[in-house]
Structures are given as structure tokens and as C-alpha cells.
Amino acid sequence: MKRVIEFTLNGNAVSAEVESHKMLLEVLRDTFELTGTKEGCSQGECGACTVLIDGVSINSCLYPVFEVEGKSVTTIEGLVGEGGKLHPIQEAFVENGGIQCGFCSPGMILSAKALLDENATPSEDEIKKGISGNLCRCTGYVQIIDSIKDAATQLSSEGPK
Amino acid sequence: MKKFDYYQPRSLQEAYGLMEKQKGEARFIAGGTDIIWRVKQGLIEAGALISLRGIEELAQIRLNGDLALGSMVPFRTIERNFSLAKAYPSLSEAVSLLANPQVRNVATVGGNLCNAAPSADCAPPLIVLDAMLTLEGLGGKRDVPIGDFFKGPGKTCMEKTEVLTQIRVPKMAANSGTSFLKKGRVSQDIAMVNAAAFLVMEGNVCRKCRLAVGAVAPIPLRLTDVEGMLEHQEISAELLDRVAEKVEQAVSPITDVRSTAEYRRVLSGVLVKKAIREAHQRAVQQ
Secondary structure (H helix, E strand, O other): OEEEEEEEEOOEEEEEEEEOOOEHHHHHHHHOOOOOOOOOOOOOOOOOOEEEEOOEEEEHHHOEHHHHOOOEEEOHHHHOOHHHOOOHHHHHHHHOOOOOOOOOHHHHHHHHHHHHHHOOOOOHHHHHHHOOOOOOOOOOOHHHHHHHHHHHHHHHHHOOO | OOOOEEEOOOOHHHHHHHHHHHOOOEEEEOOOOOHHHHHHHOOOOOOEEEEOOOOHHHHOEEEEOEEEEEOOOEHHHHHOOHHHHHHOHHHHHHHHHOOOHHHHOOOEHHHHHHHOOOOOOOHHHHHHOOOEEEEEEOOEEEEEEHHHOEEEOOEEOOOOOOEEEEEEEOOOOOOEEEEEEEEOOOOOOOOOEEEEEEEEEEOOEEEEEEEEEEOOOOOOEEOHHHHHHHOOOEOOHHHHHHHHHHHHHHOOOOOOOOOOHHHHHHHHHHHHHHHHHHHHHHHHHO
């Protein structure tokens, strides 16, 4: 069955006609051509497909697209500001070597954002738990954890957004 | 992926009506983190999925001494509920160790139970806490003790047209403690073995004991014979060693990608011992 769904995507009101069996991941990549969100495992374990819905991280590969009606979706593209200015979390990942091949990065950065939005001063254990749903084959996670620690410092010095 | 229709009823009555119209070609879906994956693999055939997400009455929590937990409350909510963590630590711990944050943000206790994996993390705590499950459908309502719910790997006593609406947990007695332990290869892994304990203590004597293990039998397993070893006994290191031996005999683990049967057998004994010690400590701290 098909339906036109309306929701907010990276701050913009959008609508699209979608099929009932589609997951949010496919619709983001194919209909909206936002290819920052990646397909990794298709089973909710690798986190490459992580996006934020109403600020909460979810695996878009397992999220029936009809459920996004009326909600606010943030993809990695939504973190970039005016004139291509990177979000402080993205900056921190760049500065601290948290990105190698980049495939896990969109999901990893969005999980970091969800974590820091809820807990601005996470301990190392809390950071590890916060990214426990995002797999990285390149970095060994050390630089990713450093990036998130740095991002937390940067964000708290900027004051509340 | 196979195509399916997707319905979003706003009430239970609407949901039952949709299920009836579909004449057995539909499945109820909660968070979807188990079902969608199995549909993708072709393990489930469903012409339609009927989502329970929009049914508000299923997402209520009432904690008032005892617990009435709506089946559609996401793990995310349970993890962050400090009163629930204080009242029923084993349930809260099981939820916070399940899968990963993204899954926990949409997945539910109801879904975890209905999926009926032998390794279901929510099962051992709810078994030792004597949970009662409410099943509803067009035919009416029935209460099923959790001990009668699981029938085999992936199988429950539910009709396909029924919905698990509520999980009720009685108030914990004074001087009682409960615990949950899980061992996986890595943090978001399905359990190799998980275990829960519930003890009511009188001084150093155990007055009531409930023990359950998962991932080592066709269903999450209550260890009734082992419980009998502890009741009316003082908890000693020697008794716990004998308990561990009995647990090893009581389980029937398999070898699979996550672990071997031999390791699981030994691990069952170890985790149950640890769970008892932790529940004991919590009981006396009360």
C-alpha cells in the first residue's frame, strides 16, 4: 500500500509518497537522496544507519517508514550549518582522528550527538555505552572516544544551544 | 524484501478488527527490531503488519508498590525510570544490557517476550519476580503466569490474533533482593547465558528462592529443583557450590556460534551462584 507521509527532515517540512514495506533508510537514501546514512548490516547491530528521530537515535534499517509521520528526523547532513560549517562534534572527530574510512562516521557522530544532548559530561564508560550500537572496523574506537570527550568539552564551553 | 501492508491502529479494538479482516495473514508488530529482520530474511511471511505503537493504553507504567507495565513501553523509558530500577533492579538491569541504545529506543518488553527467544533478557527477571501476563483478543482477556507462557524456541501460548497488553509484577516482599547477570561475547551480543535470582531472607536463612536461566534450554528456564536446595537453608559457600553443580545438571545447552554447550553448562552454574550472592546482598541491605 502507498501513502503520502509528512514529516520534518533536517529542519524542513517534507512529504513523500512511500510504500508500506519500506524502511526509513531506503527512503532517506533513494527518495530524498541523502546518502550520508549508510546500510551496513540491515539488522540493527552495526549502527551505520543511525539517524535521530525527535532527538533519539534509532536504526533506520529496521524503522518502518510509515512510523515517521509527524516526527522530526535528523540525518548527518542535518548537522552541517550555514555555509558548510561543521558541527562541533564533526570538528572534534576530524581533529582527533575519529574518522578513517568514514563509513561508520555518520552513525557514530549521530549516536555521539544523542549521547551528549542527554548527558553533556559523560564518563568514559558512559561514552562506551553510548556508542555500543555503532561498530567501527578501522579505528579501534580509541580515537572515537577521544573525539567524543573533546566534543563534550567544546560543547560545554560554548554554552547551551 | 517481500512487500507487506502496514497499519497503525489507535486503539486495541481497531487493532483486533484489522487482524480479523486480514484473516491470519497479518502479524502484530511492536518496536519491530526482531520482526522486521526476520521478514527481511524471509523467516516470517506476513501480508500485513499491524503496529501497536499508536495505542496509548499499551504504553503506560503504573508503579505503586506493585508494577503494571504496558507491553509497548520502550526499553528506553524503563532504563531511565529510577523508581523502577530501585523497586525491581533485576528487570532494570536486564533492559539496560539488552542489545544497544538504538534498539532500546524502540524495542519493548512485550516484543522481547513474544519473540520468545530462549535467550530473551527480560524473561529470567520476570520469571523470578512471578510476573503475570495479560493476553487480549477479540475473544476476551486472560491472565497467564509467565511460567506458562513460553512453549519452545520462538513459541508462546499466544494465539496469533492475541496481543500481550500488560505485564504485572507483584510487590517485592520485605528483606528480599533480586539480581540479573548476562554474559555475551561483546556488549550488544545475545546472551550466551543469562540468569536471574530472587531471594527473601530471614537473617542468614533463605525463606523463598526463585531462580531462572536463559539461553541454555528451549525456553527461559525456571530452576525449581535448585530453588528447593536453598529454601530454609543458610547461604554458605559450600551450599552455593552444590547449587552450581545442580544447575549444570538442570540445563540443556547447545553449541552455536556464540558458545559451546560445555562452556554454557559451566557458565550457568557460575552465573546462578553470582546472581544468588548479589540478590542476597541486596536483600540484607534493604
